[in-house]
Amino acid sequence: MPDTGKESYRALNGLYVLHDELGSGGFGKVKLATHLLTGQYVAIKIIDKKKIGNDLPRVKTEMDALRTLSHQNICQLYQYIETTEKFFIIMEYCSGGEMFDYIVRKERLPEAEARHFFRQLVQAIAYVHSLGYAHRDLKPENLLLTEELKLKLIDFGLCARPGGPGLVNNKPLDTCCGSPAYAAPELILGQQYLGNRADVWSMGVLLYALLCGALPFEDDNMQLLYRKISNGRYYEPDFLTNSSKELLKRMLQVDPERRITVNELLRHPWLNSTYQAALKWQTIYDKNLVDEDVAREMAYHYGTQLGTMVGKIKEWRFDYLTATYHLLLQLKARGEKFALPPPR
Numbered sequence: 001m002p003d004t005g006k007e008s009y010r011a012l013n014g015l016y017v018l019h020d021e022l023g024s025g026g027f028g029k030v031k032l033a034t035h036l037l038t039g040q041y042v043a044i045k046i047i048d049k050k051k052i053g054n055d056l057p058r059v060k061t062e063m064d065a066l067r068t069l070s071h072q073n074i075c076q077l078y079q080y081i082e083t084t085e086k087f088f089i090i091m092e093y094c095s096g097g098e099m100f101d102y103i104v105r106k107e108r109l110p111e112a113e114a115r116h117f118f119r120q121l122v123q124a125i126a127y128v129h130s131l132g133y134a135h136r137d138l139k140p141e142n143l144l145l146t147e148e149l150k151l152k153l154i155d156f157g158l159c160a161r162p163g164g165p166g167l168v169n170n171k172p173l174d175t176c177c178g179s180p181a182y183a184a185p186e187l188i189l190g191q192q193y194l195g196n197r198a199d200v201w202s203m204g205v206l207l208y209a210l211l212c213g214a215l216p217f218e219d220d221n222m223q224l225l226y227r228k229i230s231n232g233r234y235y236e237p238d239f240l241t242n243s244s245k246e247l248l249k250r251m252l253q254v255d256p257e258r259r260i261t262v263n264e265l266l267r268h269p270w271l272n273s274t275y276q277a278a279l280k281w282q283t284i285y286d287k288n289l290v291d292e293d294v295a296r297e298m299a300y301h302y303g304t305q306l307g308t309m310v311g312k313i314k315e316w317r318f319d320y321l322t323a324t325y326h327l328l329l330q331l332k333a334r335g336e337k338f339a340l341p342p343p344r
């Protein structure tokens with residue numbers, strides 16, 4: 001009997017039910033699924049080991065990053081299942097879909113709306129860099145939106161990690177990666193580059209896309225595209241305000257030494273105008289703090305003491321228990337009732 005695919009999904013039996021496909025990335029497909037115990041939607045990235053071959057290290061890189069990163073603007077890892085044939089990466093479902101589709105639908109965003117999203121991206125990247133990571137593949141397809149139009153960063157398959165091949169913070173990196181249209185000049189020229197500064201360039205390309213509904217550097221011919229990026233000259237539509245033009249100029253500096261840094265970005269007037277609170281980039285989550293209401297509901301369901309359940313949650317094993325905790329916490333944060341069935 002040919003493998004209907006069902007067999008290789010048996011690791012999900014009783015835990016998740018799969019629904020339609022949400023997208024297929026470089027690594028495999030992402031499917032919508034239901035987490036059975038809570039009835040909540042999740043996104044499951046399914047990676048076939050045979051198909052990724054020697055790209056396996058990128059999956060490990062992403063998993064290491066996702067285990068460490070926990071931030072309000074980063075798509076949360078819930079659970080990770082490895083079988084002989086597949087990886088199942090169970091993630092937060094972002095029902096608003098990709099930022100790419102959002103921009104296409106609206107053509108371009110008014111400055112205030114672009115600011116609403118860009119502030120969240122800067123917060124996510126400031127947090128990622130503070131832990132010594134660089135994302136290195138920033139593009140609209142890797143920015144997802146929740147129902148409440150919160151921004152969530154995904155796809156750390158190309159990120160540079162601390163102590164990896166060439167550190168991130170002000171240490172040279174030499175692996176070329178990411179999507180050319182968003183890639184920094186120093187990166188496409190194959191020079192050694194700093195992950196943090198390359199991310200700022202990509203964020204500049206993203207800000208241009210948000211504000212203009214087009215890319216600053218575009219050409220079907222790869223060589224011509226590379227030349228445009230290396231020259232760093234781009235069209236400034238008349239509808240751009242002077243402050244937007246000034247910020248784009250600071251971000252799309254060909255010389256990484258002259259490019260604005262993330263720390264300067266956090267304080268830039270363009271990001272902070274019309275907002276009282278300065279950008280708070282730190283994570284709102286504390287791995288040592290477990291929500292007691294959620295833990296109590298889980299202790300009831302699993303028939304354990306509250307203290308025992310809190311201890312189990314704090315192990316952060318990214319198993320079904322971790323997924324259940326995050327999903328109940330999300331329900332509580334949305335002010336919805338969260339209850340688990342009584343112990344069997």
Ligand SMILES: O=C(Nc1ccc2c(c1)CCNCC2)c1ccc(Br)cc1
Binds near residue numbers: 043045075091094098
């Ligand atoms: O939620 C995700 N994608 C998604 C959610 C909703 C929609 C989309 C993608 C686009 C397809 N149309 C429906 C709207 C998602 C979550 C995590 C990862 Br990794 C990759 C994708």
